[in-house]
Amino acid sequence: MKVLVKSQVVKLKQVEHMNSEKNLLALVSSTSSIGPKKFCVSLFCTFQDERNLYMLMEFVQGGELFSHLRRAGRFLVDVARFFAANVLLALEGLHQLDIVYRDLKPENILLASNGYIKLTDFGFAKRVPDRTWTLCGTPEYLAPEIIQSKGHGKPADWWAFGILIFEMLVGYPPFFNSDGQGPFGIYEKILACHLIFPQEFNPSAMDLVKKLLIADRSKRIGNLKGGINDIKDHDWFKGVDWNLLLQQLIPAPIIPKISKPSDSSNFEYYPAAQMDDLPGIQRGSRPLSYDGHQYNSNQSDQDIDPYGYLFESF
Structure with a gap:
């Protein structure tokens, strides 16, 4: 899961890049061409809430x-x-x-x-x-x-x-x-x-x-x-x-050691933001939109999304 804070994306002037990345990954994931589907990471879906953007992608466990x-x-x-x-x-x-x-x-x-x-x-x-x-x-x-x-x-x-x-x-x-x-x-x-x-x-x-x-x-x-x-x-x-x-039928020279579906041991450790450090994310909360479906919630004025218009197609 890739989580991006909307305010930071806007501050760093990465709005166009983020929308472009989402659109290109969606294109690559949906193409009938075998090459991109087999040799590029797949994007499953994207969604957003008032504060953040979310990209749910394929978990490739073998590391960099x-x-x-x-x-x-x-x-x-x-x-x-x-x-x-x-x-x-x-x-x-x-x-x-x-x-x-x-x-x-x-x-x-x-x-x-x-x-x-x-x-x-x-x-x-x-x-x-x-x-x-x-x-x-x-x-x-x-x-x-x-x-x-x-x-x-x-x-x-x-x-x-x-x-x-x-x-x-x-x-x-x-x-x-x-x-x-x-x-x-x-x-x-x-x-x-x-x-x-x-x-x-x-x-x-x-x-x-x-x-x-x-x-x-x-x-x-x-x-x-x-x-x-x-x-x-x-x-x-x-x-x-x-x-x-x-067709990926030739034996690979390096087979990563993977012990379970959630194994991330092949990746280097990088300090990452904790869930509680990301604006707007609370345990058990639901996103504002998912695959185009809106969730109804009683939003306070402080929850209004000031950047929503920039990510309408996300």
Whole structure:
């Protein structure tokens, strides 16, 4: 359950993002396309009360790919290839819906109980038939065209895909802040695009990463005439049965340990707001609306929702 305080969403100017995230997750969850349904987290329903927004989503128990990568240090080639192929199918499905994900990173990739991935956090995702100009995403994964405000679209996801492959095989992204300069130091490194590969880096993976991390998006693999098939047919993915992978019939290299349906032990502990700390939430209380059905209650003047008009479609 994702709970968001309306006043904070408004204060941080995230109203458009929240409505967009809800609409995109609803689209992904209802599509007939297999890729997004199998490789993206599902949204079951949304509702709200006078103070908060609620998003009831699929509980993906295997934890973040980031946590598994950090424990391993780096992934073996076959492990990285499996997860990269999963992500490729997820992005393929999203792009077919004209959705640019824009925040690909290990922290936003969850492992399901069968070891397959689920993309989560669609806060930066957007339906983009052509291009958009918003600067958003995680600095280490931003494509040059995003940094330079040249307008970006699906090719930006292919750049991030190259960063992800590099990070899975090495343990850290190719462009990161090592001198305390903050994001601007990272941006300079991205624009310089000087790649340094460890000596043991897999040669075919190196070739693919180089083709993904081309600053000129018109020459970037995935954005060429062959589209995503150029990536699928690359030598690094040789031997991958894409149909079996789509049906999730290939054994995963990492199977999360899950003891019960409510097991959350695969997730890192982050201090979170307690129920009593969230405005408007009381034990046993019912939301103002659920799936379009209104609950009648004797509301006092202080319970009137001043932000309701901003979330009419939520």
